[in-house]
Amino acid sequence: MTEAINDWMAGFEARIAELQQKSATLQQNIAASGATATSPDGSVRVTVGPTGALENLQLAPSTTRYPPAELAGIIMRAAAEAQREAAHRVAQAFAPVAEGTDAMRMLQEFLPPPPEHISDAPVDGLAGVDDIDEPPPPPAQPAPPVAPPPRPTRRPSTQDDDDFEQPW
Numbered sequence: 001m002t003e004a005i006n007d008w009m010a011g012f013e014a015r016i017a018e019l020q021q022k023s024a025t026l027q028q029n030i031a032a033s034g035a036t037a038t039s040p041d042g043s044v045r046v047t048v049g050p051t052g053a054l055e056n057l058q059l060a061p062s063t064t065r066y067p068p069a070e071l072a073g074i075i076m077r078a079a080a081e082a083q084r085e086a087a088h089r090v091a092q093a094f095a096p097v098a099e100g101t102d103a104m105r106m107l108q109e110f111l112p113p114p115p116e117h118i119s120d121a122p123v124d125g126l127a128g129v130d131d132i133d134e135p136p137p138p139p140a141q142p143a144p145p146v147a148p149p150p151r152p153t154r155r156p157s158t159q160d161d162d163d164f165e166q167p168w
Contacts, residue, residue: 022097029093035085037078044071044078050090052083084112 033050043063047056063071091107098104 026093026097030090033086033089033093035082035089037081037085039074039078044074046075046078046082048079048082048086050086052086054079080112084114087111 030050034048034055036045036047036056038045041062043060043066045056045058046054049055057075059071063074066074088111091104091111094107095104098107
């Protein structure tokens with residue numbers, strides 16, 4: 001009986017050691033699961049941590065050529081790509097510990113899908129680097145001049161000039 005208990009205890013300790021090793025590996029892999037994405041023209045570089053939190057943003061001097069709304073779109077697309085990559089890396093790190101579990105299936109359901117098409121063209125319709133060959137839109141027609149509002153007419157004073165000496 002003592003031998004059976006010792007065998008069970010040795011197996012239990014081996015299982016604990018294995019779980020501790022898997023846990024340490026998981027922590028290291030998750031810590032290294034951050035990602036960096038760069039815009040197609042290389043002017044924007046975004047780094048996020050394993051949770052998707054922004055850790056670094058680098059803008060090349062060439063980004064000054066973009067209007068603010070377009071630059072914001074380029075940054076947001078690069079950040080989304082880095083966050084997508086980080087999420088997939090975290091799931092890969094988690095897989096050896098949770099493969100086949102409900103937790104892993106749930107995690108995989110919430111992973112962002114891969115992008116259909118990566119482009120510098122912003123969603124707001126402003127020209128991006130891959131839209132340069134398109135002709136510019138025709139200039140907008142100036143609005144007709146608006147007449148200024150009429151000036152208020154001055155009402156004649158009801159005060160008498162004799163009141164001029166009074167201080168109020």
